[in-house]
Amino acid sequence: MPQPKSDLTTRSDLKSARSELKSASAAPRSAGSAHHRTYRLVFPPVSGVFRPRLVALSVVLAAGTFVLFCWGLTTGDYPIGFTDVVRALVGSGDPGTVLVVEELRLPRALVGLLAGIAFGVSGALFQTMTRNPLASPDMIGLTQGAGTAVVAGIVLGWDGGLGTQALGLLGALVTALTVYALAWRRGTTGYRIILVGIGVAWICTSATDYLVAKGGRFQAQAALGWLVGNLNGRTWGQVGPLAVALAVLLPTALLLGRLLRTLQLGDDVATGLGTRVQPVRLAILLTGVGLIAFATASAGPVAFVALAAPQIAQRLAGTAWPPTVASGLTGALVVLGGDLIARTLISGTELPVGIVTGVLGAPVLLWLLVRANRAGSGG
Amino acid sequence: MTGKRVRPVLLVTLLGTVLAVLCLLSLALGAANIPPDQVISALFGDAPSRFVDNVVWSARIPRTALGLTAGAALGLAGALMQALTRNPLADPGVLGVSAGAAFAIVLAVGVLGINSLYGYVWFAFGGALIATVAVYLLGGLGRSGMTPVKLALAGIAVTSMLWSFTQAIVLTDVDALNKYRFWSAGSLAEADNGMVWRVLPFLVIGAALALACAPALNSLALGDDVAASLGRRLGLVRLAGVAAITLLTGAAVAVIGPVVFLGLVVPHVARVLAQAAGIGPDQRWLLPLSAVLAPILLLAADILGRLVARPTEIQAGVLVAFIGGPFFIAMVRRRNLAEV
Numbered sequence: 001m002p003q004p005k006s007d008l009t010t011r012s013d014l015k016s017a018r019s020e021l022k023s024a025s026a027a028p029r030s031a032g033s034a035h036h037r038t039y040r041l042v043f044p045p046v047s048g049v050f051r052p053r054l055v056a057l058s059v060v061l062a063a064g065t066f067v068l069f070c071w072g073l074t075t076g077d078y079p080i081g082f083t084d085v086v087r088a089l090v091g092s093g094d095p096g097t098v099l100v101v102e103e104l105r106l107p108r109a110l111v112g113l114l115a116g117i118a119f120g121v122s123g124a125l126f127q128t129m130t131r132n133p134l135a136s137p138d139m140i141g142l143t144q145g146a147g148t149a150v151v152a153g154i155v156l157g158w159d160g161g162l163g164t165q166a167l168g169l170l171g172a173l174v175t176a177l178t179v180y181a182l183a184w185r186r187g188t189t190g191y192r193i194i195l196v197g198i199g200v201a202w203i204c205t206s207a208t209d210y211l212v213a214k215g216g217r218f219q220a221q222a223a224l225g226w227l228v229g230n231l232n233g234r235t236w237g238q239v240g241p242l243a244v245a246l247a248v249l250l251p252t253a254l255l256l257g258r259l260l261r262t263l264q265l266g267d268d269v270a271t272g273l274g275t276r277v278q279p280v281r282l283a284i285l286l287t288g289v290g291l292i293a294f295a296t297a298s299a300g301p302v303a304f305v306a307l308a309a310p311q312i313a314q315r316l317a318g319t320a321w322p323p324t325v326a327s328g329l330t331g332a333l334v335v336l337g338g339d340l341i342a343r344t345l346i347s348g349t350e351l352p353v354g355i356v357t358g359v360l361g362a363p364v365l366l367w368l369l370v371r372a373n374r375a376g377s378g379g
Numbered sequence: 380m381t382g383k384r385v386r387p388v389l390l391v392t393l394l395g396t397v398l399a400v401l402c403l404l405s406l407a408l409g410a411a412n413i414p415p416d417q418v419i420s421a422l423f424g425d426a427p428s429r430f431v432d433n434v435v436w437s438a439r440i441p442r443t444a445l446g447l448t449a450g451a452a453l454g455l456a457g458a459l460m461q462a463l464t465r466n467p468l469a470d471p472g473v474l475g476v477s478a479g480a481a482f483a484i485v486l487a488v489g490v491l492g493i494n495s496l497y498g499y500v501w502f503a504f505g506g507a508l509i510a511t512v513a514v515y516l517l518g519g520l521g522r523s524g525m526t527p528v529k530l531a532l533a534g535i536a537v538t539s540m541l542w543s544f545t546q547a548i549v550l551t552d553v554d555a556l557n558k559y560r561f562w563s564a565g566s567l568a569e570a571d572n573g574m575v576w577r578v579l580p581f582l583v584i585g586a587a588l589a590l591a592c593a594p595a596l597n598s599l600a601l602g603d604d605v606a607a608s609l610g611r612r613l614g615l616v617r618l619a620g621v622a623a624i625t626l627l628t629g630a631a632v633a634v635i636g637p638v639v640f641l642g643l644v645v646p647h648v649a650r651v652l653a654q655a656a657g658i659g660p661d662q663r664w665l666l667p668l669s670a671v672l673a674p675i676l677l678l679a680a681d682i683l684g685r686l687v688a689r690p691t692e693i694q695a696g697v698l699v700a701f702i703g704g705p706f707f708i709a710m711v712r713r714r715n716l717a718e719v
Contacts, residue, residue, distance in 0.1 A: 134532070182708055191528050195468075195711040198535055202639060203704035206697045213697070214688045228546065303543060346551065355550055358543030366517070369536045373520035373529060 054317045054326065061313075061329035065113065068336040072109045073101055075343060103236075111234040111298050112335045112353070114242045116305065118295035120313070120331020121253050123306030124322035125288040128260045129281060130193060133368050136307035137172075137292040140197025143306070144204035145175025146296040151208050151223045155215035165241040168297030169290065175200060176289045229302035229354025231339050238298045245294040250328070252287050257324045260284060264321055302338075302354045304361025305331050311368060334360075387664070390656040394671050398447075401678045405443040406435055409685045441570040445634060446681055446695070447674045448575055449567075450641065452582050452631040454673020456624050457642015458649065458666050459589050462596040463620045466527040467647070467710055471507075471628040472639030474534035478541040479510025480632035485559065489548045496577050496633060503629035504581075511621055513537055565638035565696020567681045578630040585626030588619050589666055596620075596662040638677070638696040640703020645673045647706070676702070 037050045073085045080088070080097055087093040088101040123136040137143055149171025150164055179200050183193040208227070212220045225232075259280045262270045267277050292306065309331035310322030316330075317323050334357060342351040406418045411434060417427050418435055426432035453471060460469035460476075471477045483506025487499040514537050518530035549559045562569065595616040598606040607613055631638075649668035650660060658664045677695055680702070684693035 182712065191532075192711060195528065195531060196708050199704050199708035199711065202700055202707070206700035206704065209697045210688070210693055213691055213693055228550065304539075351547075351550060355543070355547045359547050362540030362543045365536050366540060369517060369532060370520060373517070373533075375521070 051317070051319070054319060054323055057313075057317050058323075058326050058329060061326060061333060065329055065332045065336065068333060068340065069109050069113055072112065072336055072340055073105045075340065076100075076105060107234045107236050107239050108231050108339075109336070110239045111242065112231050112339050113332050114239070114246055115295040115299035115302065116309075116332030116335030117250070117328040118242070118246060118291040118331070119302065119305040119335065120309035120327040120329070121250065121324055122288045122291035122295070123331070124310040124313070124324050124327035125253060125256070125260065125284050125291075126306075127310050128264055128321050129284050129288070131264055132191070132194065133311055133372065134307075134365075135194050135197070136310070137288065138301065138304065138306050139201075140179055140194060141175050141199075141201035141204055142172045142179075142197075142289060142292050143296050143301040144201040144208070145178075146172040146293050147227060147301050148204045148207045148211070149174075150226065150297055151211045154223045154226070155211045155219045157219075164238075165245075165294055165297045169293040172289050172293035172296065173286075175204065176285060180285065225352070226300045228352040229300040229357070230352040231299060231335075232350055232352070234298070242294050242298045245290060249287050249290050249294075252283070253291070253324055256280070256284055256287060261321060299335070300352075300354060302335060303358035304365065305334050305357050307368075308357075308361040308364040309334055311364065386656045387658055390652060390668075394668070394675070398671060398675055398678075401675060401682070402443055402447070405446065405678050405682050406439045408682055409434075409439065410690065437572065438570075441572050441575060442567050442681070443678065444575045445570040446567050446678045448579060448582055449631040449635045450674035450677035451670040452585065452627040453638055453641045453677075454645040454669040454671075455586055455589050455666060456627040456631070457673070458646040458662075458669035459592065459596075459620055459624055459627075460642065461646050462599065462662055462665070463617065463624075464525065464527075464530060465600065466525075466530055468527050468531040468643070468707070470640060470643035471624070471632075472538075472637060472641070473531055473643060473707070475510045475514045475537035475541065476507045476624060476628045477632050477637035477639065478538040478545075479506040479508075479513075480504070480629045481563065481637045482506055482541040482545045484633060485545045485548050496574070500578070500581065500630060500633045503633040504625050507629040507632070508621070508625045510537055510541070511624060562636040565636040565699065566692075566694035567635055567677075568692055568694070570634075574634055578634050581626050581630040585623045585630070586670065588623035589627065590663075592616055592619050592623065593662040593666050596666075600660065600662075636694075636696060639700050640707060641673055641677060641699050642669075643710075644699075644703050644706045645669045645676060647710075648672055 037052070039048060039050050070082060070085050070089075073089075074080050074082055078100060080101065084093055084097055085101055088098045089106075091098065126135055126137055126140070127133050129135075146168040149167040152171075153163055153167040179193065179197045182200070183196040208223075212223050212227075215223065259275055262273050262275045263277065263280060263284075265273070270277050270280075295302075310327040312334075313326040313330040314320075314322045317326050335353060338356040338360070339353040342353045342356045345351060345356075403415055403418065406422075407413050407415050411430075413421075413431055413434060417431050420426060421431050421435040426435065456471045456476070457469065460471065460474060461467060463469075480503040483502040484499050486506075487493045487502040493499050493502070514530065514534045515525075517533035517537070519525040521529070523529070545563075595606070595611045598609045598611045599613070599616065601609075603613060606616075646665060646669045649665050649672055652672075653659060653661065653664050653668060676699065680698035681695035684695050684698050687693060
């Protein structure tokens with residue numbers, strides 16, 4: 001009976017082919033020897049992994065970010081040419097143009113750039129630490145916590161550059177510690193932290209609603225405008241604290257990156273490799289919270305950037321974890337691009353950037369969920 | 380036999396009294412407080428002044444009636460969802476059904492310009508139904524089947540997505556923004572006289588369907604296979620359940636906005652009370668109990684919201700979420716998120 005026999009072989013062939021496919025998609029690194037190359041220097045005695053694709057991607061992303069940054073500076077009520085913008089940036093050219101670029105448009109673009117980087121890096125830190133793509137700061141309530149604190153500041157009358165930043169930091173920190181403490185039960189498993197975070201996020205949102213309702217009409221208006229994630233009317237007062245925070249926190253995040261990767265192998269393996277798990281985790285948590293807090297205080301809670309940017313960067317780089325630098329650049333690209341779309345989509349009105357990132361980012365969230373469920377890692 | 384009957388009777392009397400007291404308070408308290416005796420005389424058509432008559436009949440009674448009906452609808456929908464999915468985290472708010480209805484309503488009002496309740500309530504039903512099916516499919520993906528956590532995550536993902544879309548519509552329309560802000564948090568303040576009557580038919584049909592499901596839900600609690608072997612037609616039960624959830628949530632959201640967590644908390648309280656009264660987890664009791672407890676919670680939140688932030692009001696939904704959020708976290712923290 002040759003017929004059934006051949007049928008059987010085909011089926012087993014199919015099965016093995018499918019399992020091969022599955023293993024390839026589950027661990028892209030195993031198939032990716034072309035993606036990376038180890039190097040070892042005799043002097044100074046360092047070794048590491050060189051990933052051409054990741055480096056190339058970062059360069060492309062940086063170039064794209066620069067183009068969008070300048071493009072953002074050219075558009076507005078008073079259009080300025082690309083070359084004029086570049087010339088105004090270095091301080092030469094028509095004084096009027098320099099004024100418009102440096103006083104009105106540059107703060108906005110800088111807040112977009114820096115906040116985007118901060119969102120992306122923070123998301124990458126959290127997603128790597130919890131080993132869960134859904135555990136980004138905007139899903140587990142940190143953004144909402146910062147939002148509640150900032151709105152409390154606006155409504156109760158502590159508005160203004162540094163006040164807002166400090167309040168955002170405080171809110172995010174308190175929320176992070178609350179979520180961590182509530183989700184703790186002999187370690188924090190990935191999904192408990194998300195669901196607890198969602199509960200906390202809901203409480204924070206209610207508190208914000210309460211404050212908005214309690215506040216006067218003008219304060220409520222200001223709070224609402226801020227709550228969607230908005231780059232309109234940013235000033236140098238918002239750029240300063242954000243830039244200082246990034247100058248401290250970004251190098252920390254990069255230094256933590258290597259430790260983060262050992263942490264991703266699981267606590268036991270990480271301990272075996274000599275990583276002091278708890279201090280490292282605390283450091284990552286604080287860095288991630290700081291980044292998200294300062295970004296949120298300056299730009300408002302721009303929806304889904306921290307969730308989507310690291311995942312996009314990871315897919316583009318073909319790595320098994322969200323790469324830190326590329327995530328930050330993707331975040332900046334998303335925020336600046338979103339702001340451009342928001343400004344030019346409907347002429348006359350300026351949509352907040354958070355609307356655009358929300359509408360574009362939401363399907364990414366659903367897709368991540370479908371993937372997690374398919375892989376069987378969900379719940 | 381008598382000893383077994385007394386405690387349920389006591390429970391029903393107790394809840395009825397609490398609800399009656401809350402109704403009276405809801406009629407009496409607010410921007411202008413009216414003494415209870417004047418409220419009662421106004422109810423019997425002999426108000427001490429025109430002002431009292433006006434406040435009670437044209438503002439407070441519609442509002443209280445709306446709280447009673449919409450609250451009961453959401454509580455019933457929550458209990459039904461928890462029983463159907465055997466999932467302790469199920470709630471019209473958490474599983475995206477309210478968000479679906481809300482998005483559809485905003486779409487109808489903001490984009491298509493439909494302003495009558497009978498115009499957009501159909502959109503609410505459609506949105507609720509689509510969101511229910513989407514979350515159900517999304518949560519059931521994968522080998523481990525539909526676990527409580529997966530279903531809740533799917534619901535929250537769908538909710539976030541719909542929320543973004545809703546925001547995009549609302550923020551392009553400045554006029555709609557203010558009205559939407561109040562409605563979106565879940566509020567009874569917009570109640571007018573005809574509102575309750577207009578949604579009542581949908582709510583009655585939904586409630587009847589839900590209660591008709593109760594015996595079958597008791598079998599379903601033993602597992603799909605056992606329920607089927609007991610002669611329950613699972614497809615029919617699910618269909619009726621989803622229809623009831625759609626009607627109840629869609630109509631409630633259309634009038635009071637998406638209130639989150641009401642349907643989550645109430646069935647758990649009902650279960651505890653039923654246990655204490657010696658009834659046990661019998662859906663024929665749990666569903667009506669939830670329908671009574673939910674208005675108690677919603678009215679209490681509404682009354683509190685009128686008092687804490689005078690002269691403005693806090694939306695009832697905000698206060699319900701304040702209570703419901705910690706409850707949700709406590710549920711998640713339970714050692715094993717067992718199926719109900």
